[in-house]
Amino acid sequence: MELRPFTLDDYDQVIALWRSEPGAIGASRSDEPAELAKLLARDPELFLVAEEAGRVVGTVIGGFDGRRGVIYHLAVQREYRGRGLGRALMEEIERRLTERGCLRAYALVFEDNEGVMEFYRRLGWERNPVACVAKNFGPSQTTRR
Ligand SMILES: CC(C)(COP(=O)(O)OP(=O)(O)OC[C@H]1O[C@@H](n2cnc3c(N)ncnc32)[C@H](O)[C@@H]1OP(=O)(O)O)[C@@H](O)C(=O)NCCC(=O)NCCS
Known part of the structure; x- marks a missing residue:
């Protein structure tokens, strides 16, 4: 299992993974390749994928x-859950931050x-008593995140 920075070659696998979790992640206009390219231009080392045998099996x-x-x-x-991979991705992104x-x-x-709250609790994250407000800029579109 390798943790490495995302490249646009990973895009199809990554978007499929996110779409497979519509209730937790899904995909919005911020996940279009051009939008992810903006993110990569800012800091390419903060978008990580976990790769196993040439397949992307995790992201953060x-x-x-x-x-x-x-x-x-x-x-x-x-099929890769419950083996410490989520923890490994979080520990690496925490280290980089x-x-x-x-x-x-x-x-x-x-x-x-x-x-997922129990997962975060075990990693030392706490529920924060704040509400999140959000606003879309540009053409209005329904997006949760
Ligand atoms: C959340 C997620 C990334 C966890 O990945 P994972 O690889 O299964 O997590 P790990 O195996 O590293 O688990 C780390 C710890 O959390 C616990 N844990 C993981 N998922 C849990 C769950 N759903 N309920 C309770 N505990 C959980 C594990 O038992 C483990 O505990 P331990 O280290 O004390 O033994 C994965 O379930 C997932 O992709 N969920 C769908 C997407 C999602 O909800 N993402 C979060 C968006 S905010």
């Missing part, structure tokens, strides 16, 4: 704006994705 995206970090699109293929000077990070979890 980290963001750092100079103050806080944020975690997006943490996902592990169903820390290396950049990040002191605190957020992960956005849909309220109806209760199952």
Whole structure:
């Protein structure tokens, strides 16, 4: 199992993984190749994939704006779950955020994705008593994240 930065060659596998979890992740206009290219231009080392035998089996995206970090699109293929891969992806992205000077990070979890809260709790993350407000810029489109 290798953790490495995403490249656009991984796109089809990555988008299929995200679409396989419509309730937790899904795919929005921010997941179009041109939008992901913007992310890569900013920091290509904060978008990680887990690869096993040439296949992408996990993803995580980290963001750092100079103050806080944020975690997006943490996902592990169903048949690879329960083996520590989610933990490994999070530990690596936390290490990379820390290396950049990040002191605190957020992960956005849909309220109806209760199952994942225990995963975060075991990794030392705590429920934060804040509500998240969001606004789309540009052409209006329904998106959850
Ligand atoms: C969340 C997710 C990435 C976890 O991946 P994983 O590889 O199965 O996680 P790990 O095997 O590394 O588990 C790490 C720890 O969390 C626990 N855990 C993982 N998923 C859990 C769950 N659904 N409920 C309770 N505990 C869970 C494991 O038992 C393990 O505990 P331990 O290290 O103390 O023994 C995976 O379930 C997933 O892709 N879910 C769908 C997408 C999603 O919800 N992403 C999060 C968006 S915010």
